[in-house]
Amino acid sequence: MLHINEVKKMSGVSVRTLRYYDKIELLKPASKTQGGHRLYSNTELKKLQQIQFLKTIGFQLSEIKIMLESEEWDWSISLMKQLSYVMSEKDRLSKIEFNLRELINGIAIEGEEFRIKKIMSLYTRDSKDVLTYDREELNIKNSEVLEKLPNMTSSDPDSLEWIALLGQLKKHMHLGYNDTRIQNIIKRMDEKKGEDFNDEDAFLDKLWDIRMSPEESKKHNLYPIDQEVLNFMEKAYIHYIAKKG
Amino acid sequence: MLHINEVKKMSGVSVRTLRYYDKIELLKPASKTQGGHRLYSNTELKKLQQIQFLKTIGFQLSEIKIMLESEEWDWSISLMKQLSYVMSEKDRLSKIEFNLRELINGIAIEGEEFRIKKIMSLYTRDSKDVLTYDREELNIKNSEVLEKLPNMTSSDPDSLEWIALLGQLKKHMHLGYNDTRIQNIIKRMDEKKGEDFNDEDAFLDKLWDIRMSPEESKKHNLYPIDQEVLNFMEKAYIHYIAKKG
DNA sequence: TATAAAAGATGACGTAAGGTCACTTTCAAC
DNA sequence: GTTGAAAGTGACCTTACGTCATCTTTTATA
Structure with missing residues (x-):
């Protein structure tokens, strides 16, 4: 005992x-x-x-x-029930994770406040199912980008690098386009752009070219990149080419 | 009103x-x-x-x-904290799901007898050790991650680029270390490593050097980088240096 | 055997985010 | 002024315990 x-x-x-x-x-x-x-x-x-x-x-x-x-308990039924519950919970968490990553990457590019408020106001209506609402929004806004969306989720490392590079550009923009650090970032951007291996790059090239037209940039609103950064990128890029070339 | x-x-x-x-x-x-x-x-x-x-x-x-x-709240930190929590929860649920499936399959295959034997043995033998170990591990993970967060918020574009680069490495690892794409990624890593401008780079250098020690790699578990990728990175890097001369 | 210390018991209050009664008061229309 | 609907407050309920505070039992030692 x-x-x-x-x-x-x-x-x-x-x-x-x-x-x-x-x-x-x-x-x-x-x-x-x-x-x-x-x-x-x-x-x-x-x-x-x-x-x-x-x-x-x-x-x-x-x-x-x-x-x-109870001696005669039907374990299989309750286990199945439990399994389905666990799976739905995992699913819910995945959606949350998706939203969180989107927010975090948004901040990396846009900076703190603005982006947060913008995104939060996106979820205004029926907050019952955030994700489906989100999808609808995107559908309406631009079907073009939506096709790429599965490949463009922020957890995809290829896209993530673009986000990171643009974010760094904004972060260090104050150094001026001739700064070594800036030139290095631009160099990496150019190199990454040069990797024309898979189909995603059509989209990435577009992203690169967005700087030309403010209207186009509105279409690709998934990660809004403000005009200032795009202009800066253009300048720095020209400078880079001139040096290199 | x-x-x-x-x-x-x-x-x-x-x-x-x-x-x-x-x-x-x-x-x-x-x-x-x-x-x-x-x-x-x-x-x-x-x-x-x-x-x-x-x-x-x-x-x-x-x-x-x-x-x-509070007017100026550090959103990125709390978002990262939330993300790490969500990820650990998903992880926990995955383990539960695994256990459940095992039990269910066991019952389906072996019938009544199984439930008594299997379920019993599952918790009498080592389940206690497994479970407590499990919980402790999660706790350690969380606290360690939280310590790193102030320096390692991946909403910071500089850190984000490292994460993106490592992610790409893993994604395209199957191509082999001699592949052009891999070599390009390594090249960008090397270039970024060369940027020794600010204080954050102490940490980033460590990340780079993690490949040497498996124990260190466990400490930086926010985006778990498995040994396989690190080894691959090392190989590819050696190859890159050799080519570069 | 007396006594002190350790271990155990019991009970109350607290947690997060509200749901559900029960009862009372205010609002708006007629 | 009356009345029904809507609003108010307060209390108790939920999970699975943790944390005191107080009291009793057991055990070890002098």
């Missing part, structure tokens, strides 16, 4: 938790001393481990209680 | 919730009638939508309150 503290040491479950399980009748001690101290046997230890496991796969204590009480 | 029920209809937020937000001083009505009925203006509606959005990306009300109260 084990005292409550020994059970704690063997299972890692806190004393408070054991008393709580006793109270809600999930796990009662095998017996008690005359003075009322709880005593546990191996049977209870095993059951405790079952509880631990079922908790880690996401069941609530009330559910676990029912499962362990 | 809008009555509370009109706000509900426009925002989808329950009346109880609005009263709750009032009580915790997250969102106070613009004014009240003589009788004490809450009246909201457009300003409050907008703020409510911001709250809704921040909630959908997983922030707690207490955090949202602080964010909206």
